[in-house]
Amino acid sequence: MKRAILYFFAFVFICFLLPAMLTKTNDKEMEEVSVSEERNEEENMEEVDNDYQYLKYGAIKLLHSKTGEVEEVPIDDYLMNVVSAEMPADFELEALKAQAVVARTYTIYKTLNKKHDNAxxxxxSTCCQAWISKEDRFAKWEEKKRESNWQKISDAVNQTKGKVITYANQPINAFFHSNSGGITETPVNVWGGGNYPYLQTVQTDRRRGV
Ligand SMILES: [Zn+2]
Structure with missing residues (x-):
């Protein structure tokens, strides 16, 4: 339970509080960070920059790495398999919702910045993002918990439908991690490459009195 709460705070902090803090302290250099929601499809299409159109990515092409098969699947269906692979179903619903938003954002970022030619x-998980079939997931859950676990994950995805994290009106490269030593590192110091203005070092362990 304690671990679940830590996970939850880490996700919320990275996904929502961090961008908000950066925006507040650096208004002139950074554009507003926002979470977009699909309230009205047409309205939203007009509001959002043309470079990013969530509806365009209603279905994604998923490459099954072991078989080489490419499957076209509705994005929220795909996200249920991702969330169930990335986070235990007995975590708090809000933590699962945060994971769903991050996974959706990461997925759309990948569709805009493809690694694979045909998908x-x-x-x-070592290349793109973890995914597990419903059948395999069910096999790993106690039988009596299968339906309720899946329902909870479905709720997390459905209750965040259309929500992604954006920076400068574009979905961010939403990296996520399962553990934190109390402070995050900027990606450029880990992998090199470009700097992400929305991913900077922050303290994530709230117990230390941020
Ligand atoms: Zn990949």
């Missing part, structure tokens, strides 16, 4: 994203 938007693959099911290998």
């Amino acid at each position: 938007d994203i693959c099911d290998d």
Whole structure:
């Protein structure tokens, strides 16, 4: 339970509080960070910059890395398999919702910045993002918890439908991690490459009195 709460705070902090803090302290250099919601499809299409159109990505092409098969699947269906692969179903619903938003954002980022020629994203966590079939997931859950666990994950995805994290009106490269030593590192110091203005070092352990 304690671990679940830590996970939850880490996700919320990274996904929502961090961008909000950066925007507040650096208004002139950074554009507003916002979470977009699909309230009205047509209205939203007009509001959002043409470079990013969520509805365009209603279905994604998923590469199954073991078989090489490419499957076209509605994005929210795909996200249920991702969330169930990335986070235990007994975590708090709000933590699962945060994971769903991050996974959706990451997925759309990948469709815009493809690694694979014939697919938007693959099911290998070391390459793109973890994915597990419903059948395999069910096999790993106690029988009596299967339906309720799946329902909870479905709720997390459905209750965040259309929500992604954006920076400068574009979906961010939403990296996520399962553990934090109390402070995050900027990606450029880990992998090199470009700097992400929305991913900077922050303290994530609230117990230390941020
Ligand atoms: Zn991949």
